Amino acid sequence: xxxxxxxxxxxxxxxxxxxxxxxxxxxxxxxxxxxxxxxxxxxxxxxxxxxxxxxxxxxxxxxxxxxxxxxxxxxxxxxxxxxxxxxxxxxxxxxxxxxxxxxxxxxxxxxxxxxxxxxxxxxxxxxxxxxxxxxxxxxxxxxxxxxxxxxxxxxxxxxxxxxxxxxxxxxxxxxxxxxxxxxxxxxxxxxxxxxxxxxxxxxxxxxxxxxxxxxxxxxxxxxxxxxxxxxxxxxxxxxxxxxxxxxxxxxxxxxxxxxxxxxxxxxxxxxxxxxx
Amino acid sequence: xxxxxxxxxxxxxxxxxxxxxxxxxxxxxxxxxxxxxxxxxxxxxxxxxxxxxxxxxxxxxxxxxxxxxxxxxxxxxxxxxxxxxxxxxxxxxxxxxxxxxxxxxxxxxxxxxxxxxxxxxxxxxxxxxxxxxxxxxxxxxxxxxxxxxxxxxxxxxxxxxxxxxxxxxxxxxxxxxxxxxxxxxxxxxxxxxxxxxxxxxxxxxxxxxxxxxxxxxxxxxxxxxxxxxxxxxxxxxxxxxxxxxxxxxxxxxxxxxxxxxxxxxxxxxxxxxxxx
Numbered sequence: 001x002x003x004x005x006x007x008x009x010x011x012x013x014x015x016x017x018x019x020x021x022x023x024x025x026x027x028x029x030x031x032x033x034x035x036x037x038x039x040x041x042x043x044x045x046x047x048x049x050x051x052x053x054x055x056x057x058x059x060x061x062x063x064x065x066x067x068x069x070x071x072x073x074x075x076x077x078x079x080x081x082x083x084x085x086x087x088x089x090x091x092x093x094x095x096x097x098x099x100x101x102x103x104x105x106x107x108x109x110x111x112x113x114x115x116x117x118x119x120x121x122x123x124x125x126x127x128x129x130x131x132x133x134x135x136x137x138x139x140x141x142x143x144x145x146x147x148x149x150x151x152x153x154x155x156x157x158x159x160x161x162x163x164x165x166x167x168x169x170x171x172x173x174x175x176x177x178x179x180x181x182x183x184x185x186x187x188x189x190x191x192x193x194x195x196x197x198x199x200x201x202x203x204x205x206x207x208x209x210x211x212x213x214x215x216x217x218x219x220x221x222x223x224x225x226x227x228x229x230x231x232x233x234x235x236x237x238x239x240x241x242x243x244x245x246x247x248x249x250x251x252x253x254x255x256x257x258x259x260x261x262x263x264x265x266x267x268x269x270x271x272x273x274x275x276x
Numbered sequence: 277x278x279x280x281x282x283x284x285x286x287x288x289x290x291x292x293x294x295x296x297x298x299x300x301x302x303x304x305x306x307x308x309x310x311x312x313x314x315x316x317x318x319x320x321x322x323x324x325x326x327x328x329x330x331x332x333x334x335x336x337x338x339x340x341x342x343x344x345x346x347x348x349x350x351x352x353x354x355x356x357x358x359x360x361x362x363x364x365x366x367x368x369x370x371x372x373x374x375x376x377x378x379x380x381x382x383x384x385x386x387x388x389x390x391x392x393x394x395x396x397x398x399x400x401x402x403x404x405x406x407x408x409x410x411x412x413x414x415x416x417x418x419x420x421x422x423x424x425x426x427x428x429x430x431x432x433x434x435x436x437x438x439x440x441x442x443x444x445x446x447x448x449x450x451x452x453x454x455x456x457x458x459x460x461x462x463x464x465x466x467x468x469x470x471x472x473x474x475x476x477x478x479x480x481x482x483x484x485x486x487x488x489x490x491x492x493x494x495x496x497x498x499x500x501x502x503x504x505x506x507x508x509x510x511x512x513x514x515x516x517x518x519x520x521x522x523x524x525x526x527x528x529x530x531x532x533x534x535x536x537x538x539x540x541x542x543x544x545x546x547x548x549x550x551x552x
Contacts, residue, residue: 062386100492101426106342114344125399125424127426130426150403160438161435
C-alpha cells in the first residue's frame, strides 16, 4: 500500500485508528470457546464491527505464537479474512523482529510473502544490516521502534550521547537514510507527549505508529497536537480498550461502538488540522 | 538447568560448543526432500552426530517461522527430540523477542512452558519491563543482546553517552541488576575481539552466548583469551560452518566431524585456562 492510498483512506473514513488484535485466548467471551478456532471467530466478529471506523489492523505476534501451531493458523486466517473482505485495511504484523542479515531475510520473507501483511515492526538495536532486508520489498513497510510507550523506554532510549542526542533521536536520524517515508514508519508511544515535537523535527514526513492510548494512558489530544502533520502522519493503535470493551455475547457490538467513539474524536482532530 | 550443571557438562565434554540449528529448507540435502518433515529429519541427523561434541543447541526462530505452521511443528519436534534423547543439552530459542510487559509475558509463556526450552534471547531496546517477565521462570535463562556480531552493531551499540559509557556497556550495567548470573546471560559477538575485556569488567561471572565464529569470521582464540572466566563462562555458537559442512548424503557425518574439530580446539583452551 502506498502512502497516498493510506492518506486517502484516512480522509475518506475520517479516522487514523488501528485496531490491535491482541487476542488472548483466555479473555475471549465464553460462548466462543466451543468454536473450532475461537481466536479466529473472535477476530472476525471484531473486524466486522470495527472496519468502518479504522484504517488498519495490528496483529501482535506474541498472542498468536502462544497458541503454537493453532495460533499461527488463526493468524494466517485472520490476515486472509481482512484482505478478502476489507482490502483497503493496512495490516501490521507487530513482531518486533531484527537479527543478523541472513536471519532478517528469513523474517522478511515470512511476513511479507507467506503471511502477506503490509508492514512489520522491527527493533533497531542490531543496526542497519538487521533492518535492510525488510526494506527491499516494494510497497511494503518497515516500522522501526523509536520511542516506545512503556516505562522501560527510559532505560536506554532516552540515554544522551556526547553530542547531547538521545538514543531514540539517533535511531530516527540514522535510520531515515536506510529507506524513505514511502517505506518506513516509526513506533512512538502515545505516552511520550511533548517528545513528539522532537520526533517531528527529525522525521517531519514519516508516518508514526502510535500505541499507548487507552489501557496504557496516553492522550490522543497530545499525540495530535504534537505529532500530526499535513498528511495526518499518524496511525494510532488501540487494542484492549476496544476488543475487550465487553465480555458478553455483545462484545463485538460494544467493540464497534468504542471504535466509533474514537473515530469521532479523530475526525475532530483531523478537521481542526484542516485535513478534510 | 543450573549454572553448575552447565559447567559440569562443559568439563565432562571438554566443550563449550553450541550447534546452531539455523535449518534452511532450501539448503537441506536433496535426498531428504521426500521426507514428511525434511527440516526435522535433517535436525535429527545433525543432532545425533554432534551431540557428543557440544553442550547446547540454538534454534533460530526465523528459520522455522518461515515455514509457517509446518515450521512450528518441526521446531517443537526438534526440541522434544533433544530433550528426550540428550537431556543434558542446553536448549536456546534464538528469538530476540522483547515487548511491553503484557506481551513479553505471552512470549515467556510460549517459549518456557509450551516449547519447553531452557533459554531465550531477548532484545534490550524497550528496557526493564520488557525483560522482567522472562526472568520470573525458575531455572530458565534470559539471554540479553549486548554487543552483537554483525556490522550494524556499530550503529547504536557503540554510541557513547555523556559519561563516556557505550550503549552496550550501559545495557550490561543496568540489566545485571534485573536478574543474576543464575538467570541471565548476554550475547556478545565473536567478532568483537578485545571488547570482551570491557564486557568482563562489567559482568565477570555471567555466561556469554557468543555467535560469529565460522561464517561470520570471529576468532575462537580471541574470544577465549579475552572472554573466558574460571567457570568457562562461554557458550560459543557455530551454525552454518557445522550444519552445512557438506551437502551430500554424508552431511551428518561431516557435521559431526566439524563439531569434533571445534571441540578439540575448545579442549585446548579449557586446559590452558586450567579448567580440567
